[in-house]
Amino acid sequence: MKKTLTLLLLITTISYSQILEPVKWTTEAKKISDTEYDLIINATIEKNYHLYSQNVPDDGPLPTIFIFEKSNNYELIGSTTEEKGHTIYDPVFKLKIKYFDTKTTFKQRIKLNNKNRFKIIGEIEFMTCNDSNCVPGYGDIEFEI
Template structure:
């Protein structure tokens, strides 16, 4: 029953997703070596909202997902990493869930296949919740290297 209520809660809150923008995204790049860079994606989260981790338990909220568009000029090295965040019991989902408040930093290392300038593009899918509603979100990113 509680999972049905959580689903109704999420569906009801989806109508607000175009009005509310609880997360603002920014990007930067840090050179690590001659051909390797860290792509840094920073989330600024409005007060009283939580942004969820890259990994959440089954039956929980939607995780934060980064989708890098394929490009012949670079390759991803390893997996996306994230800040430490907080893990707490969520009464709506009845699970311990990792989330972020105020801000979160995500990093993905990339390796260029040549010294040619390139652009890294992709999408971010995420969910934020407060005590009253959940808001699914979507954003694009583009980073020149």
């Protein structure tokens, strides 16, 4: 029994130590005017992995999605923008798909509805792949203005 418990704990520890996180996210806010800011979301992508665009064809991989918590403190202006990236024919999905490698930046403009200090909270849903596997992911993002 003791050997079984030790083996189970060892397997659990090894499993947790091998959790893949091929994308690291950082955020910042850039003041555009007294009432407008750009929320800047940077993705640093591990070598040999790629992150998919927000706009991928149906039957393709999961797109990158930004969900901002609703608040009376601000409103979104337009949609989240992304860099040019690379568009290739993907033999796995048999589609032309846009992706990013190494690093990329997404931007969301907001308009402030008051001058009080507040936090903007959101979530990122995404998928990243290399030549042998894909890793779906999500994470909380937080800005303070």
